[in-house]
Amino acid sequence: MxxxxxxxxxxxxxxxxxxxxxxxxxxxxxxxxxxxxxxxxxxxxxxxxxxLFAEVVAILKYVKQEGSTLFNRNQENATLLVKGTKKALLVFRKYGFPQIWKKVCAFCENHSIRIMDMLEYYVTPPNHKTNKTNQHHFEVVIFKAILDMKNQDFGDRFSEVGMELMENMAASSHCDSFSSFNKAKLLKLSEI
Structure with a gap:
């Protein structure tokens, strides 16, 4: 450049x-x-x-202008990504097990591995029969429990207050002469 x-x-x-x-x-x-x-x-x-003084000044002005715009866009993209990931985790928790089970069955068939009957009762490692089916054990006890832990971990990292803070921070940005100034978001920011 x-x-x-x-x-x-x-x-x-x-x-x-x-x-x-x-x-x-x-x-x-x-x-x-x-x-x-x-x-x-x-x-x-x-x-x-x-x-190269004239060129360096022009590039610094460009970086200042584009950097501030990029910062605002990245902030908005970050909140959208976090919300989208939370939603995707919930949808996957609700509807994802059958998709994974199909892939497991296909893998087992390709490698000549016996596929367990999901309607049989689950047997614990020391051969104790339980009153839960294999389907319940693998779908609820393992699959959904792991996704719940991941969702909880994600929620701990990106709390609702943190998300709201990120969304409303752009309202106070001085970039582009306060072009993203939003009085309603600024008031919400003061309430947090």
């Missing part, structure tokens, strides 16, 4: 006669790397910064 901007600037300057042309003049230049620690490297850094 810097090189393209510098090329355009030099072309314009040559066109209006501000810059001389000739052999070894107007070479492509770039900023000196920060890791260069040889003698004179600080001088080269300053010279390259001076030569």
């Amino acid at each position: 810097i090189r393209e901007m510098q090329k355009e600037r030099v072309t314009v300057e040559i066109g209006i006669g501000e810059t001389e042309t000739g052999r070894w003049l107007n070479q492509k230049i770039s900023l000196v790397r920060a890791g260069d620690t040889r003698w004179g490297s600080d001088f080269r850094k300053l010279v390259s910064l001076l030569n």
Whole structure:
């Protein structure tokens, strides 16, 4: 981006006669790397910064503008992703076991593994018969319990208050001259 901007600037300057042309003049230049620690490297850094000063300022303005817009978009995307994941976990808990069971059965058939009868009573490892079916044990005791733990863990990490805080934070952002200012969200933020 810097090189393209510098090329355009030099072309314009040559066109209006501000810059001389000739052999070894107007070479492509770039900023000196920060890791260069040889003698004179600080001088080269300053010279390259001076030569590209207009381009560096333009890029910093671009980063400031786009970065603030990106921050607001990322904040909104984060809340949507968290809400969507919570919903997907609940839907998967409710309807996901039959899909997984079909995949397990297909795997067992492909590898010649005996498929257990889900309507038989579940037998614990020391061969004690229970009054629950295999279906109940694998679907409720294992599958749904694990998803409940995951949902709880997710809820602990992203509480309702935290989600509301994230949603309403954009209302107080100074980015783009308070373009995302929202009085209602700001009032909700003060209530949290």
